[in-house]
Amino acid sequence: MAGKTAAAALEARQRDPRAAIEIGRSALRAARSAGDAEEASTAERAIGLSLRELHDFDGALRHLRRAVRIAERARSARSAALARVSLAFVLSTTGRHAQALRAINAALGELDGGDADIARMQRGLVLHYLCRYDEARREYNRSIEAARRTGDRLGEARARNNRGLLRAYTGGLRAADEDFDRAAALYRDLDLELAVADVRWNAGISASRAGDVPRALTMFAEAEHEYRRLAVPRPALLINRLELLVSVPLLEEARAAADRALEELGADLVLARSEAMFYRARVALLEGDLEHAVRMAVAARRGFRREKREVWEAGARHVELRAAYLSGRRDRPLVAALVRVASRLDALGWRMAGLEARVDAALVARDLGDRRRAVAELAVAGAARRGVGTAAHRVQGWYAEALRRDLEGNARGAQIALRRGLRLLDEYRVSLGAAELRALSGAQGKALALEGLRTAVASGHAAKVLSWAEAWRAGALRMTPARPPEDSGLADALAELRAVTADLETALLEGRPVSALRQRQVRGEQRVRELTRQTSGGGAVSTPPEVHDLAHALGPAALVEYIDHDGALLAVVVAGGRASLHHLGRLDGALREVRLLRFALHRLVTLPEHVDRSAVRAGADHAANLLETRLLAPLRRRLGSRPLVLAPTGLLGGLPWSALPGCQGRSVVVAPSATVWLRASTPPVPPPSLPASPHPAAPPSPGRPVLAAGPRLPAAPAEIAAITPLTDSASVLVGPDATVDAVAAAMDGAPLAHVAAHGSFRADNPLFSALELADGPLTVYDLERLRTPPARVVLSACDSGLSAVRPGDELMGFTAALLGLGARTLIAPVVPVPAEVTTSLMVDLHRRLAAGEPPSAALADAQEAHRGGGDAALAAAAGFLCFGA
DSSP: OTTOSHHHHHHHTTTOHHHHHHHHHHHHHHHHHHTOHHHHHHHHHHHHHHHHHTTOHHHHHHHHHHHHHHHHHTTOHHHHHHHHHHHHHHHHHTTOHHHHHHHHHHHHTTOOHHHHHHHHHHHHHHHHHTTOHHHHHHHHHHHHHHHHHHTOHHHHHHHHHHHHHHHHHTTOHHHHHHHHHHHHHHHHHTTOHHHHHHHHHHHHHHHHHTTOHHHHHHHHHHHHHHHHHHTOOOGGGHHHHHHHHHHTTOHHHHHHHHHHHHHHSOTTOHHHHHHHHHHHHHHHHHTTOHHHHHHHHHHHHHHHHHTTOHHHHHHHHHHHHHHHHHTTOOOHHHHHHHHHHHHHHHHTTOHHHHHHHHHHHHHHHHHTTOHHHHHHHHHHHHGGGGSSSOHHHHHHHHHHHHHHHHHTTOHHHHHHHHHHHHHHHHHHHHTBOOHHHHHHHGGGGHHHHHHHHHHHHHHTOHHHHHHHHHHHTTGGGGBOOOOOOTTSSHHHHHHHHHHHHHHHHHHHHHTOOOHHHHHHHHHHHHHHHHHHHTOBOOOOBOOOOOHHHHHHHHTTOEEEEEEEETTEEEEEEEETTEEEEEEEEEHHHHHHHHHHHHHHHHHHHHSOTTSOOHHHHHHHHHHHHHHIIIIIGGGHHHHTTOOEEEEOOGGGTTOOGGGSGGGTTSOEEEOSOHHHHHHHHSOOOOOSOOOOOSSSSOOSSTTOOEEEEOSSOTHHHHHHHHHGGGSSSOEEEOGGGOOHHHHHHHHTTOSEEEEEOOEEOOSSSGGGOEEEETTEEEEHHHHTTOSSOOSEEEEOSTTTTOOEEETTTEEESHHHHHHHHTOSEEEEESSOOOHHHHHHHHHHHHHHHHTTOOHHHHHHHHHHHTTTSOHHHHHHHHTEEEEEO
16 A cells, blocks of 8 residues: 555645545545545545646535545544645635635634644635735744744745745735745655646746746746646636736737636636636726726626625726726716725735826826825825836836826926836836837836827927937837847747648648648747747847937938827928928828728739729829828928938828829838937948857858749749849749748848748738748748848838837837848838739839949839839839838
C-alpha cells in the first residue's frame, strides 16, 4: 500500500489531480476493507479536493459531504472538522460564502495546532471572497507565521499565494510579488507543479494590475502551458485575462472573450460569471453601447450582492452611474451617488475606479454650476498624480488636477498638468514592446488630449491647436520601435501560421472543408499576438515639432493637418512660415463623400469593358468635387500651387486624395501626423553597425533594391520584368523564389522594395493584413522583425495602403508598420486596384524615380500622364498615395 494512502492522495492533488483521485479511490477501498473510518474520510476528502481542481464541483461537494458524514458516524471530531474546512473551500468557490463561513467557524472549535492554522487560512480565503480584506489579511498573516514556526512549507506556500493575490487587488503590488516568489519556490521544492502554475497565474494578475502588460501576458502564457500539459481545466481564468484586455484596451478581443466566458462558464462558477458580466459591461461602456453596459452592470451587481462581494458590487454600480453621466444626465442625485461609490471604492482598495467616479462627480457638479463642489472633488482626485499607483492611475490624477486648475482660473497651470499627464502616458506606452499595445493604449489619454484641444480651439490660436492635435495623434509612431528577441519563438509561430494559411487557401480553391483549418488559423494568430505582446519596450519618444521647425522643413510646401474636434472638422495650415486655423464644417459629411468616392473608383476598375461607365464616372467626379469644396477650397488662398503635405484625421485616411481636382498633377504626401512626416523627411543618421537580419535567407547583396512578384497575379511577373531595367542591380524574386523569408531578408536595409502581390487588409486584425507570396502571407508582424526597413517601398496591387484607425488617430497596417520602423516613403493604393491596369503606371513611376524625381512628384506626374488612359486606368492611378516623405 506504499504511496496509496489517503494522505498521499491529499499531497498529490496539486501535482496531478487525476492521479490523486486514483490514489484516493485505492485508499478508500482499502480503508473500507479495514474498517478505518478516519482513513476513509480522508480519502473522500482527497477525492473531493482533486475534483475541485478539475472543476467538477458537484462531484467535489458530494465526496466532501460524504467525508463529513463518515467522520461524524465514527465520532472523529478532528476528521469531521477537517472535512468541513475542505467543504467550505468548495462552497466558497461556488459562491456560497455564508455556508462556507459557518462550516469553518464550526470546525475551528474542534481543531488546534497546525489543523487550526489550515482552517484559519481557509477562513481568510472566504473572507477574501467576501471582500473583507482586513480580516482576510489578518488570517493569512497568522497562518504564515504559524507555518514558518512549525516548518510547514505547504501551509506557508498556500497562505502566501492567497495573501499575494489579496495584496495585488488592494494595491500592495511589490509585496504581492514577494509573496508569489516565495510561494512558487516552496511549491517547486515540494514538486507541486499545478500549484506552481496557479502562482504564476496569480503573479500575472498582479502584473496586470500594475500595468505591466508584457509581464502579465508572459505569466499567463506560462501558466496556461502548464495547465494544458497537466490537462487541468481552468475556465474561470478567462476572467483575469479579461481584466487585462479591458485595461489596455483591446476591446474587440475583450468583447469576444467576455461573450465566450458567459457561454462557457457553468452555473457552478457563479463568481466568475458575475465578473464576466461586469467586464462585458465595461467593454460596452468603452464602446459607447450605454444600454448594453447598464443591462450587464445591473445583472452583475445583483450577482455580486447575492455573493456578498461588496467591492465588486460597488464597481458594477460605478459602471451604471458612469453610463448615466455619458448619456447626458446631469443632476445633484447623480453627483451624490458618484461621490458615495467613489468613497466606497477607495475604502475597499479599488482606487482607479474610485478615481474615475470622483472625476465624473466633479464634471457633473461643474456642469450644474456647483464650482465649489467640483473643485473639492477634483482636489481629492488630483492627489493620485503624486501617488505610487499605475501609470493609468497617475494619468487620471493629472487630468483631475488640470480640471481643478482650470476651474480656479489657472489656464496655464491646467495646460501644464494636461501635458504632464500625456507625457507620463507616453513613458508608459513606450515601455510596451508591441506596436499593437502602444497604439491601443493611447486611448487612455483621450480625456486629456480632448481637454487640451478644447481650450486651444477656444483660443483660436492655430499653433496651439496644432500642438495639441500632435500631442496625441499617432503617438505610437513617435516611439522608437521595439523588436521581439530572436529566441521568442515568433519566427516559428509565423512560419506555422503561414503554412496553415497556405493550406487554407488551397482548400478553399479546391472546394474542400476548411473548418478545422480555420480553427488552426485562429489559434495560430492568437499565438503570434501573444508572443508579440510579451515583448518589452523602451526607447525614445519624438516630441511634436513647433511651427517654425515645420515651416523650415517644409520650404515652399504647405502642411495641412485635419482635426476631428467633437465631430467638427478643423484644418491647420502651415505655409509661408506661419500657421492658420480653418473651420470646415461637420466631419460626417466628408466621411460620407469619401465612401461614395471609394465605391465609385472601385466600380470603375472592376466593371467589365462592355458596360457603360459614364454614370459611375459622373458619381466619382461628383464626390471628388464635393470633397474638394469641403477640404481644399476653403484653404486655397493659403495653399496656392504649393506641394502639399496632408495629415488627415484617421477617419479620412482612406481618401484617395489624387482624385480631387486640387491634387491632380500636384506633389502630395500623406502622413499620419506632422511629427511622423518631419521624422521621415529628415535624413537618417547611419548606425555604426547593423545587426544581422533575423530572417534565415540572407539577402543576395546588402543594400540592393528588391523587386518581388507574388503568385496568382498574372501581371506581376511582367510588371517586375518591365521595372527591372529601371533599377540598379536589383534582386529579383519571382515565382517560387518569392518566399516570405527571402523577400523579407532582401527588404532588410534595401534602398527600394517593390512588391507586386495580392494584398488583403484585415479590418478585424490589421496586423494580419498581408501580401501573398510563394509560400504564404507576409504580414505586418513579419515586417516588424526587420532590423532596417527599406528606405522606399512600393506596393502595387489591391488596397495595401489602407489602415485601420484607433483612438488618437493611431493607424494599424502596412503604412503604420513601415513608417513606424523608419521607412521614409511608401507608395501604395488605398482602393483595390488590379495589377493588370496599373503596370504601365508603375513602369512610368520607376522611370521618373530613376531620373531623380522625388517620390511624391514622380507619382503625381505618372498619375497625370495616365489620366487619359480610360476610366479603369484613371481610377486605378487615382487610388495610389505617397505616404511618409
